[in-house]
Amino acid sequence: MVSPSKALDIFRRLIGPFHLLLVSLSFLPGTIISLLHPLQLRTLLSPRRLQSAWFARFWSRVGTDIRTNLRPRVGPLIAQAHGVVLDIGPGSGEWLSCFDKSKVERIYGVEPNVGCHGKLREKVKEAGLEGVYVVVPVGVEEIGKWIKKGGEGKSGLGKGDVDSVVTVFCLCSVSQPKRMIGELCGYLKDGGNWIVFEHVVTKEKGFIAWYQAFVDLFWPHFIGGCSITRDTVRWLKEAGSWSKVDLVQPEDEPPYQIIPHIMGVLTK
Template sequence: MPSASKALDIFYHLIGPFRMLLFSLSFLPGTICSLLLSLQLSTLLFPRRLQSAWFARFWAVAGTNLRINCTPRIKPLIQEAHGVVLDIGPGSGEWLTCFDKERVSKIYGVEPNGDSHVKLRERIKEAGLEGVYVVVPVGVEDVEAWVEKEGEMFLGKGRVDSVVTLFCLCSVPEPKRMIGELYGYLKEGGIWIVHEHVVTKEKGLIARYQAFVDLFWPHFIGGCSITRDTVRWLKEAGSWSKVNLKQPENEPPYQMIPHIMGTLTK
């Protein structure tokens, strides 16, 4: 039988996801009021547009909190990025100040959510990355067409030195296919920097509870899913010369939203 302190810790982890859902829900009324006041009535009529606006408003706060809490373990990872970088789903740019400006030559931030672009561009300026960081306003599946349209000479299949995915593979459509697409952009010797939450390795009650939470999670957290087998999909994307992935040491087995972090080298 677990001690009282451990039982309390388990309970805290069990209710943690629902605390986050309630926090997200608190931003919905403000989003609706803002859209009404700005006469963006069409957004209110389309659930996906409303969800996008809602998530952008929520993530402007939640993303900042996440950055404060996770920077000690994520910053060393991001600083491994070098050369031409493909930054997937940067959102409002919470991690831009972590890039080592001496090591990167060009960063392409693939962010299809236009509601995040204003804040993202502000943070590009704050991070001193103007002229280096380029916002790519499409999904990964449309990057090639965007490159052709814009005439970007540094971005293309087999030309990228570093791919960065931080808290984004959980919400992209068709993640397995997208991971395969991104693998194709990496050059030989290129690295993929990862920090994502993934499906639990535990079986039984923990796995069933996580699956239950995931019935609600995507609707409150911008389409994100917490049950994706991202580690397996990454490993199966292609041939890797080195895989260095691990779960953060401070996460217990009953962590409801476990993470994986590290790098893969092509």
């Protein structure tokens, strides 16, 4: 028989995703109002641009609390980044303070959501990474084009020239994730490491898998295009010939975790 404490924990984890969706929804009216003054019709009339602005507003507030809760896990991972780094989808820069400044030479923050750039640049200053951290305002598939056009910090960012790739809560929201993972793997040099902390599809079958898929019908629309049912672990393992794969699910996540995570490092 399930104990009352376990039953309560199961209920909390089942209802938790929908609570976060409601929190996200509460930021939509404020986003619309902020776009009305001054009038930004291009964003207001584009569902994709509106969603980006909405998520940027939501994440700039909520991201701080999430960083505080997860820093004991994510911080030590990011601190392993070294040399030339690709920081994919940094958002508003919640994790920038986790980089070890003594290990990194140059960090390229690949963030196409311009709504996040203001906060991101503020975090660059707060983390003492000015002159080291470069905001790349395009998606992964456009990094090469941006470099050729003479983007800031264009030197030293070619295929096979990157020492570390960092993906924290971004592979769940990019379009064509499997293709992007392959693209990023190409930038990583032999001996380089890929640091990961991501949402992934549950390993469970039956009700938990069904319920996760049900939540995912709504989740991407409220959380910036994020999907919680991607088989990211398999795609990462298949992307290259890794000399070492050290990926685990956090120990305190039970089998009935609706939004499970994977964390660790792959070494090329």
